[in-house]
Amino acid sequence: MRLAKNRIIRESLLLLIGVLAISFIFNFARKDGISLLADAEEFRVQTNAEFVGVEDVYELFADGRAIFIDARASEVYALGHIEGAINAPPGSPELAGLAWLADGDTYVICYASEKSQRQAGVAADKIIEMGCEKVFLIMGGFEAWGEQGFPVDRTVDTTEE
């Protein structure tokens, strides 16, 4: 076995230079290109939906006056979600298929995990765009719901060994 170190270094550097050039040129030429340096503000949850406390959300749940949208990935949803929640991550066909929500007068509660609330924000904004007015996010996300011991469903059995 003969490992041509110099050749690997040369090829890797040339590749890196080429990729840096292509990626920067493409990013600056496109309309939806992003800035090279991001600050923390860019990643905060920016949404037109309002956050509400988990107790208030539970009241809507208990009265059957809300539809719940789980914006997390399907694998995470399967491990546990708010009872009756619809799984519709941003960009999914399930979310696009929720236009019927605009016909009703129910509350729509979007949620994700606490650390990926922006995902819920993106889903909520999409639903607002569809024409829904009563769209809200859960303060503290799914974790806040679980910590209160409110009803949770699973589509996979995690108790099996």
Place this chain on the structure above:
Amino acid sequence: MNGRLREILSNKWLILAIRLILGVTFIWASLDKIANPGGFALSIYNYRMLPHETINFSAIVMPWLELVTGILIIAGIFMRGSAFWIGLMLLVFIIALSSALARGLDIDCGCFSVDGGHGVDTGLLIRDILMFFGALVVIFFGTSALTLRVAFWRSAD
């Protein structure tokens, strides 16, 4: 190293199969990220590992590195350099996934789709580890057999 094992790992058809698997996977993985750099930046942010200032830079460069190395490793041009970068990216993914799993983050992996496609799980980690070893095989045992490099320039390693 055992001569028999070296003979198996140097087999040109095995190397070609690994190049195709790595190449197709990385090309496929790059497309949605290139189309949606903002979404990919958010996926990187969700791992809570990089300083904010470096997230957009990574989101701009990494998808193109995936695409270019994916194409070149299949073509067999700059094959070892491509395998080096693919191996390095896989190492980063392995560290990021392990860290996310250890911290119990239920985030989207951001592997192939930036919009809520797939959560992080051990299956992904195993897949990345296997591909990492594939990249090492190409770096250490890759030859110019069955490459466009030979077809165009007729030079052997």
